[in-house]
Amino acid sequence: MSMVSVQRLSKSYRRGPEKVEVLHGVDLEVPEGDFLALMGPSGSGKTTLLNLIGGLDLPSAGEISVSGERIDRMDGGQLSSWRSRTVGYIFQFYNLMPALTAQKNVELPLLLTKLSGSQRKQNARIALELVGLADRRAHKPNELSGGQQQRVAIARAIVSDPSILICDEPTGDLDRQSSEEIMGLLRTLNRDQGKTIVMVTHDPRAAEYASRTLHLDKGTLVDGGGVAARC
Numbered sequence: 001m002s003m004v005s006v007q008r009l010s011k012s013y014r015r016g017p018e019k020v021e022v023l024h025g026v027d028l029e030v031p032e033g034d035f036l037a038l039m040g041p042s043g044s045g046k047t048t049l050l051n052l053i054g055g056l057d058l059p060s061a062g063e064i065s066v067s068g069e070r071i072d073r074m075d076g077g078q079l080s081s082w083r084s085r086t087v088g089y090i091f092q093f094y095n096l097m098p099a100l101t102a103q104k105n106v107e108l109p110l111l112l113t114k115l116s117g118s119q120r121k122q123n124a125r126i127a128l129e130l131v132g133l134a135d136r137r138a139h140k141p142n143e144l145s146g147g148q149q150q151r152v153a154i155a156r157a158i159v160s161d162p163s164i165l166i167c168d169e170p171t172g173d174l175d176r177q178s179s180e181e182i183m184g185l186l187r188t189l190n191r192d193q194g195k196t197i198v199m200v201t202h203d204p205r206a207a208e209y210a211s212r213t214l215h216l217d218k219g220t221l222v223d224g225g226g227v228a229a230r231c
């Protein structure tokens, strides 16, 4: 089954009188359980495509189904509820709340759910254990290394048990060793927890952890977006 199915997807932005065409009729299939790396030159549209798949932005034309739902037809409220049920986000700069402990940061997405306070605590503990940070629960972000902060961000992304993880340059701010640890963790989440992952990266070493890599250039997938296009 396809986790992501993208058809004839186009996106343009208006800048005053000017129209900037960023994606031109992209077709892409991401099967359930896939770990896809998206690469390509700066400005080729990688983040734009990722944000559309993650329901953070709406297309100008085309269709996007994720986890069996047509997200391009949703309004703001539906999209926000769909996002909290379906997607975990991991960004380059972690986006943790500086005043909150690791535990509280990981509990944050659960505030939108009906879980009780003690269930929220318990689920956040489990997520922090999964990323190997059980002993850093009470630390605030500035008391953690970059790699540890990214692991907290990954715990926060998986705490609601999403079916898909959307990662934008997850190792972009990390040294080589921390990058390898983070990529190893993402691979484990893919292989052992069955998470489908779509990741944008500039780093060929990070892309090696994915099961396949597709390349964007000037808003088009140069190797085609079908599952047969494996590298």
Ligand SMILES: Nc1ncnc2c1ncn2[C@@H]1O[C@H](COP(=O)(O)OP(=O)(O)OP(=O)(O)O)[C@@H](O)[C@H]1O
Pocket (backbone or CB within 6 Å): 013, 014, 015, 020, 022, 040, 041, 042, 043, 044, 045, 046, 047, 048, 049
């Ligand atoms: N909100 C916006 N308004 C206008 N233009 C935008 C907007 N967001 C992105 N763009 C333009 O869309 C193009 C693609 O941007 P995008 O961030 O998707 O590229 P990218 O491949 O992820 O680049 P990078 O590797 O540098 O992050 C760029 O030319 C950018 O200037």
